[in-house]
Amino acid sequence: MLVAMKMAETLALRNARALLRFNKALPEVFPAAVLAHAMARRWTPPTPRLAIDSYWRAHPLRADRLARALAAKSGTPKGWTWRLRSTDEPDLAASFRLPPAPYRQQAFSRGPGHCVVCGQPVYRLGWHVDLWDKGPNKNAVWHTACVTAWQLWNAPSNHVKLLRKLQARRCATSGARLLRTSEVDHRTPLFRVWGEHRDADWPTLLNYWGLPNLQVINRDAHAQKSAAEATTRRRGNVIDDGKNQFP
Template sequence: MSAWRDGRNEKSLARLRRALPAVFPAPVLNHALARPLIPPTLRRAMEGYWRAHPLRADRLARALARRSGTPDGWAWRLDVATEGRRTSFRCPPAPFRETAFARGPGHCCVCGQPVFRFGWHRDLWGDGRPNKRATWHSACVVAWQLWCDPSGQVQALKRAQGRCCPETGRRLLRTAEVDHRVPLFRVWREHRAMPWPDLLDHWGRPNLQVINREAHLGKCAREAQARAGQRAKAKRDALPEGPLAPG
């Protein structure tokens, strides 16, 4: 196995060196060369770097979204799956994925910023030309996956909070689960008028935590009880005042 790996890495390294431009992000290259299996292409090296740093990708994607700002005329709405709109409040709002606000090839459909070589977010090469064949930053791909399925990054989130349960103050168990501090149904009900970049914080690291399963079950029960109380209150408020009309 070692001989096979050494032979494969030798071929991958030679291929990387042939394709390596004069300017390339040093952290990405260092990460690629430190892998047990060196990626054979610069694109795969870029993708592997961001997959290994999902919380860094999340932070970058939200920062790029702030640079773009909320598009004029856009509002977070739930609609049928047409024109790129979302059908559930659990999916993060993405105005640049909607037909009316898309910026076209060469711009990221998540954050709206230009995409440069190898899916990088900055023009390190100084030619000012976005990659017209790209519609995602490599970092935004990983950030989007985190926002839509945070449980897939439970280990990274555990490390980020020191393996301590914020609900109980105890050490996180193997059965610990990912939770949104502010539930997404509350984000939709109470905060949907916020600027779009601020909304994304509710899907990213600022609103994510890993808590032990028992604490998670208790928190979910309290949230369900609160939602039931809100529905009951809304029904009472909708009832007409005074006695019902006959007939």
């Protein structure tokens, strides 16, 4: 009991100090949803920027939708096509399993103050809207939301609990109850995206890494699906040269 009381006192003291720092740095205009989230946390974030980081980490699917919407607003850069890394283009992705990111390429970069994920301007505190009428932040190249979305796209299995809840804990393929060993899967396999849809416009391609193409299925169902996909790849005479490229 004494230890618990000391821990509670330590937490209260830490939060009080953090709140002082937070209020001192808080701008006059600040997203209401982020502020509510920050004040509800067990550990109060000490700065507005950390509050925004915490907000998007707590809402990865919301970040995914926003990042894809911002990408659709930017559109596909003129002259861009989805390609993999080569000697002449070392800034490209090495594998089709990584989401295409044209604005990370030097040839299509919009420069400081623009997000390398979606291409849109980055404003104060990594926000996607200029709430402060100060223009883009020339020291920033990521929206905070896009950071979270990028992490989801590259490691969706880290969010299996959230996706399971979204599916009402039912297997997306069999309808059976999801087991603890259930796994995140891409409805349309990424090798098919590369082989069959690589000429789609860039915002459409991103949907294959985002929520529209993610599902949680039980491990046995995943194994069966993977086996069927492997058979399809063999019949299609897939060539794997270390970069997972196709003829």
